Every structure is written in structure tokens, then in C-alpha cells.
Amino acid sequence: MTRPAAAGAAPRTARGIAASAGRPVVVGEEGAGEAVRFASVPALREGLGMVGYLADDGLAGVVFLADRLGKPVLVEGPAGTGKTELAKSVARLTGARLIRLQCYEGLDESKALYEWNYKKQLLRIQVENAAPDDESAGRWNEIEDDIFSEEFLLERPLLEAIRASEPVVLLIDEVDRVEVETEALLLEVLSDYQVSIPELGTVVATQIPLVFLTSNNTRELSEALKRRCLYLHLDYPSLERERAIVLAKVPDVTEQLADQVARIVRSLRALELKKHPSISETLDWARTLVLLGIESVDEATARETLHLLLKYRTDIELAAKELAAATARDSA
Numbered sequence: 001m002t003r004p005a006a007a008g009a010a011p012r013t014a015r016g017i018a019a020s021a022g023r024p025v026v027v028g029e030e031g032a033g034e035a036v037r038f039a040s041v042p043a044l045r046e047g048l049g050m051v052g053y054l055a056d057d058g059l060a061g062v063v064f065l066a067d068r069l070g071k072p073v074l075v076e077g078p079a080g081t082g083k084t085e086l087a088k089s090v091a092r093l094t095g096a097r098l099i100r101l102q103c104y105e106g107l108d109e110s111k112a113l114y115e116w117n118y119k120k121q122l123l124r125i126q127v128e129n130a131a132p133d134d135e136s137a138g139r140w141n142e143i144e145d146d147i148f149s150e151e152f153l154l155e156r157p158l159l160e161a162i163r164a165s166e167p168v169v170l171l172i173d174e175v176d177r178v179e180v181e182t183e184a185l186l187l188e189v190l191s192d193y194q195v196s197i198p199e200l201g202t203v204v205a206t207q208i209p210l211v212f213l214t215s216n217n218t219r220e221l222s223e224a225l226k227r228r229c230l231y232l233h234l235d236y237p238s239l240e241r242e243r244a245i246v247l248a249k250v251p252d253v254t255e256q257l258a259d260q261v262a263r264i265v266r267s268l269r270a271l272e273l274k275k276h277p278s279i280s281e282t283l284d285w286a287r288t289l290v291l292l293g294i295e296s297v298d299e300a301t302a303r304e305t306l307h308l309l310l311k312y313r314t315d316i317e318l319a320a321k322e323l324a325a326a327t328a329r330d331s332a
């Protein structure tokens with residue numbers, strides 16, 4: 001059987017920071033003898049801002065280090081705080097291809113790594129059997145070699161990222177949904193950036209992808225996986241940043257409305273709610289207010305549109321009470 005192993009060291013790709021959205025404008029800088037993607041933490045933060053992702057230096061610092069150290073980033077935090085968007089934005093910024101592995105319960109090797117195309121293999125065998133041939137025993141080895149070749153391999157996201165010849169960003173989204181066994185598989189791939197396919201050999205990455213794993217913390221991830229990654233906790237943003245996100249993402253919103261929206265959402269997050277409003281919900285609310293032609297939010301408007309921010313009846317009731325109390329306090 002042929003075993004064309006794609007072996008070799010895994011040099012880093014020579015990329016610098018992309019200066020404009022979607023275009024791989026490289027201003028590469030060599031660091032510690034290796035090519036790097038980002039010139040500096042402030043440059044990375046600014047670059048992210050240019051592709052619509054507003055980050056602080058803490059966040060940019062973790063991504064910067066991930067690139068320099070060749071380590072994955074584990075991004076944890078509540079829903080809708082920009083975990084997935086971070087990976088997408090880094091891909092946009094560097095002009096790299098985004099390869100996404102969406103995790104779910106039951107995800108296994110055949111969907112994460114690779115599987116053989118059984119239907120095609122079967123067809124190949126049937127075609128062979130249809131042709132009269134007396135030396136069938138000798139032919140079998142040939143067929144076996146053939147059906148376990150590249151042509152019959154179905155590449156899944158992890159293998160695709162390892163084999164990519166161009167720079168890629170690998171997003172392993174919602175990793176807390178997979179079982180512990182699949183987590184071990186991820187760990188194996190992320191430790192060595194190589195994959196062993198028994199019939200083909202070992203595939204070693206020719207470039208280290210920038211990897212983001214996201215988690216909503218529905219279960220504790222293994223110590224081993226955490227150890228392998230740089231950790232980034234994304235929480236709800238500060239008032240100033242949320243206002244800036246609204247201004248950047250909602251067309252036609254005024255500064256005054258963006259400020260009001262950010263303030264009200266912030267006050268709601270201070271309440272004991274089942275589910276606090278996330279950045280996605282802030283953006284949905286702001287877009288709705290703009291569509292309704294509202295320039296300034298009063299108590300009645302806020303109450304009538306609370307269902308865009310909150311998704312539980314008890315939360316909506318509590319928030320409505322708080323809004324009424326706040327208005328009474330203000331007018332007193």
C-alpha cells in the first residue's frame with residue numbers, strides 16, 4: 001500500500017498585519033527569527049477596529065501572543081459577547097481563509113477530521129467486479145491501494161486546516177458541546193498540528209493556523225485542553241465600548257441614541273435577570289429603534305421594545321418595573 005506521508009517541520013507563515021478590510025495587505029515584521037502575522041498589539045487592535053471589531057489592548061494582547069507562540073486561544077464568556085466574531089474578524093484582517101468546525105453533541109472524528117467516501121469506494125469496487133478478470137486476488141491489492149487514496153478521502157475542518165497551504169484561521173466553535181473523547185481528539189491535533197491517517201500516513205501542517213476555540217462554559221473543559229491554550233475571557237463590554245460598537249454597527253444611529261441604548265442596556269445588566277442582554281441584543285434593539293425613527297428613548301418606548309433585549313417574561317416584567325422606578329427617580 002502506498003503511504004505518501006506529508007512530513008516535515010511546521011514553519012510559520014510570513015504574514016503581517018492587514019491594513020484594510022478583507023485585503024491581505026501585509027506589513028510583515030520578523031520577530032524572534034520567525035515570520036509573524038501582527039506587528040504589535042496596538043497595530044492589531046487598530047486593525048481589528050478597521051474590520052469592525054472593537055477590542056481593547058487586553059484582548060489584542062492575547063491574540064498577538066497566540067500568533068507569536070503558535071498557541072490556540074480559548075475564548076470563554078457569556079452568549080453574544082463577540083467570541084465567534086473575534087475569529088471571523090481576525091480572518092478578515094489577515095486575509096486568511098476561515099475554516100469553521102461547529103461543535104455539537106455527538107460530533108465525532110468522521111465529521112471533525114476525515115472520513116472515507118464509502119459510497120465512492122463501493123462504486124469503484126463494483127466497477128472493478130463488473131470487468132471479467134481471472135487474476136482477481138492480485139487485483140485486490142491494487143484496488144485497496146486505490147480506494148484508500150486521496151481521491152476517496154473526505155476532508156473535514158481539522159484536516160483541512162492542517163493541510164492548508166495558505167494561511168488559515170481555524171475556528172472551533174462552541175467546544176463545550178462535544179464529549180470528552182472528541183475533546184481529546186482536538187487536543188491531539190492542537191498539540192502537534194499533525195494528523196495520522198493509517199492508510200495514508202502522517203500529515204504535518206506546513207503552517208501553524210491561528211486557532212480560536214469558543215466556549216459558553218456549559219461544562220468545564222479538561223485541564224489538558226486549557227493548558228494547551230491561551231485563555232481569553234470576553235465579558236459584556238464597558239459603556240464606552242458598547243456605545244462605540246453600536247455606532248460602528250448600526251447604520252444611521254445618532255451618538256445620542258447610541259449612548260442612551262448603551263446606558264439602558266448597562267442598567268438592565270445590573271438587575272438579577274435569568275438572561276442578561278448581550279451585545280447582539282443591544283445591536284438588534286438599536287437597529288429597531290432606528291427603523292422606528294426614534295431619536296430618543298423614553299420609558300414607554302423602552303418598555304414596548306424590551307422583548308428585543310430580554311427573552312423571558314419574568315425578566316421583561318422586572319426590567320419594566322426598574323425602568324418606571326428610574327424614570328420616577330429622574331423626575332423627582
Ligand SMILES: Nc1ncnc2c1ncn2[C@@H]1O[C@H](COP(=O)(O)OP(=O)(O)OP(=O)(O)O)[C@@H](O)[C@H]1O
Pocket residue numbers: 052053054055078079080081082083084085086214216245249279280283
Ligand atoms: N467587540 C466587538 N466589536 C464589534 N462587534 C461586536 C463585538 N463584540 C460583539 N460584537 C457583535 O455582537 C454580535 C454577537 O457576537 P458573536 O456572535 O461573536 O457572539 P458569541 O460570543 O459568539 O455568542 P454565542 O456564545 O451566542 O455564540 C455580533 O453581531 C458581533 O458583530
Ligand SMILES: [Mg+2]
Pocket residue numbers: 083084085173214
Ligand atoms: Mg458564537
